Amino acid sequence: MSTNIPSITMTIENYYLLLLSLCCTLVVAQLFVKEKKAAHLLFALVCGSIALATTKKLTQDSLNGYQYLIGMGACVTCNGFWLLARALFREKHAILKRHVVFAIAIAALVIWRQGYLFIDSQLHMNARGFFEWLNIAAYELTLLLSSSVLMLAFWEGCRGFSQSQGQEKAQRVLFLSAYFICVAGTKLIENRFADNREVQEWAVTSAAILIILTAQVLLYWRFSSQRTSTSIRCVESNEPTQTEDDIALQQQVEHFLIEQKGFLKEGLKVADLAQQFNEPEYKISRVIRQNLQARNFSQLVNELRVEHAKVLLQDPAKQHWPVLVVGLESGFASVGPFTRAFKIATGTTPNQFRKQNSQTQVLREAQE
Structure with missing residues (x-):
């Protein structure tokens, strides 16, 4: 007597669900961090934004254009990760007003693009002239600025690398390695499988999973080691050594x-x-x-x-x-x-x- 056991095939939709579940779990995990830093808030925003981007992909065939409204929330990905990298690797003046303004400008371009696509899906505008030019310009500018902040985030790991020692150097090596694998890997696969959209989606989703897991490890590693160092300094300062x-x-x-x-x-x-x-x-x-x-x-x-x-x-x-x-x-x-x-x-x-x-x-x- 044989028993038929149903096999579970990992489709791209299942992979999206895995990424979505991971992002939601990590967002909730930040709520339980006792000593929250700016990096924890930024990481939660990035995970939430990736979750919304994934939700948009999962619902694109069933919401009749309303998935673009969900896509508006996916506006803190590359720009948010750049700010997160600054918060991770800079001790002073990590995030200033100009950095926030730059990140918001990129987010605004993403929201504009998704809003335009939503209106077009509902009204079938077939825009020409100025509005078509404005939409194309916003799209190209978004690509340019997103690529720029990706490089800036990588630079944050490189900056001060030669002066770093011990755990900090190991943390930077982990960050740079994962970042290089994600960016270079997706670009190589995009060029190699230019005609296969599904393979590209597998690569992008894998990169997203790798980078957010790496970021979570770094958050725990860096800030837990800082708390340990602070505790050691407090113990040292309380010792009666002032002779x-x-x-x-x-x-x-x-x-x-x-x-x-x-x-x-x-x-x-x-x-x-x-x-x-x-x-x-x-x-x-x-x-x-x-x-x-x-x-x-x-x-x-x-x-x-x-x-x-x-x-x-x-x-x-x-x-x-x-x-x-x-x-x-x-x-x-x-x-x-x-x-x-x-x-x-x-x-x-x-x-x-x-x-x-x-x-x-x-x-x-x-x-x-």
């Missing part, structure tokens, strides 16, 4: 770095201070973390150098100095590390800071 020797060493470090402007010495390391004060390196690092409230020695030195550079950039007598010279005079070895440290601390590049200061100075003089 007279520590206070004296703090004064020595402050005197050397601030009063003697030791931070201007290129290539300055903790070992240099340890040798100068005849103290172990761990004591210098502990004083910097606990007494001077800095994350590490490099952060403290870079902050002092950036403050010095800001003074030089605002000095009217030094407006002719190139940014490279300002960086070298502030203790940086080259213009690259100077620009990166300056932007992390202020949110602007040295050139932008100088221009903003010059404009402010002109306005003040005009008011006087």
Whole structure:
């Protein structure tokens, strides 16, 4: 006696349902995150947008054009993922007003396109002239800007890669690897199977599943490790280690770095201070973390150098100095590390800071 067991075939519709279920699950999962960050909100928006895009595909043959209204909600995909990448890999000034405006502009173009398609499906406008040109222009501009933010998101993983260490470097490798597989893989399949729409859909859906799973892993990995580091620092700060020797060493470090402007010495390391004060390196690092409230020695030195550079950039007598010279005079070895440290601390590049200061100075003089 044989029993017929029905086989389950993974069709593209079933694959869509898998993606939809995954997105909905991950959106709900963000509700249970105790210490929510901007990255968690952005990830939920991206997952929700992908879920709506998938729902549109599943209902395109049954809603008689109303699927385009669902498609309006699928406006936070590439642009949202770019903002998510910034929130993941930038500690300061991750998302500013201009970034939000740029993302909203892309979302508005998507909404316009879907709205136009909905109206056309209901009224059969057969638009010509200006409206047809406007629709085509919006579509082409959306493709251009979406491609741009895809590259910008990839750049967020590359930015600061050489300076990263340990877990952070591993996280960046995971992000860049998954991102490259998704983008390059879908493009290759799109070219290889240009006449097979279903194969392309399989590739795009697989890429979406891979990238959102990678993003969820990174969210947990990065922010759980940050909480662990914070807990360790709290335990360290509560330990009764503030002795007279520590206070004296703090004064020595402050005197050397601030009063003697030791931070201007290129290539300055903790070992240099340890040798100068005849103290172990761990004591210098502990004083910097606990007494001077800095994350590490490099952060403290870079902050002092950036403050010095800001003074030089605002000095009217030094407006002719190139940014490279300002960086070298502030203790940086080259213009690259100077620009990166300056932007992390202020949110602007040295050139932008100088221009903003010059404009402010002109306005003040005009008011006087």
